[in-house]
Amino acid sequence: MHTNDPNVQELEQTIMKYKRTVYGIALTQLKNKHEADDVFQEVFLLYFLKKPVFDNENAKRAWLIRTALNKCRQYNYGKWNSNTDKTFEPPDDRLADFESKYDSEIFDAVRGLPEGLREPLYLHCFLGLSVNETASLLGIKANTASMRLSRAKKILQGKMEGE
CATH class of the missing domain: 1.10.10.10 (Winged helix-like DNA-binding domain superfamily/Winged helix DNA-binding domain)
Structure with a gap:
């Protein structure tokens, strides 16, 4: 998606740079690919909506990691979660290189x-x-x-x- 909106361009760059980090956390913390997908989307949506300002790239990375971990905890301990299927499904082709790396x-x-x-x-x-x-x-x-x-x-x- 090409747009001239600098906020959207910055979001796209952030997603490209940190997609493996956030998705990897979600896959290891959750046992359901669909939940991992949801956490991935929620983390970057929150990032886009809150528009946090960071002193440096390490602070941005730390925020994304903390947010992903917190979202995973919400999924793992949420009341609705006790009745969901915890069967893990391997990642799809979206991040195929993720699975080949590990x-x-x-x-x-x-x-x-x-x-x-x-x-x-x-x-x-x-x-x-x-x-x-x-x-x-x-x-x-x-x-x-x-x-x-x-x-x-x-x-x-x-x-x-x-x-």
């Missing part, structure tokens, strides 16, 4: 982790955030983030060795 077995194993371990592992290992950045985004201490990362890696290693 080995699907590892991706499935990450999705099987408890939320408290899944979030820091994804942020640190898949998005490349430092332990301090991960802790800051999750609102926990760096030592807690480090401990959760260690536990998550240990569980994943056990799963991968068991298969």
Whole structure:
């Protein structure tokens, strides 16, 4: 979609730059592709409507990550969610390169982790955030983030060795 509206152009650029980040979070935090699609759309709609102003690109990325995590939590803990089908469906061709980037077995194993371990592992290992950045985004201490990362890696290693 080509438009001369600078707000729409900026939104398109932001989506192109951060679509893997936001969609990846949604896919790992939710067990239903349709919910992941909804969260993806809600995050960028909120971004467009609120028009947040950031000091730098890292602040924008952090806002998008936090918003995606919060939206996923809303989906996971919402009352209506208790009756929805949690069968995970792999991503469609829209982000085909997303699945090819990550080995699907590892991706499935990450999705099987408890939320408290899944979030820091994804942020640190898949998005490349430092332990301090991960802790800051999750609102926990760096030592807690480090401990959760260690536990998550240990569980994943056990799963991968068991298969």
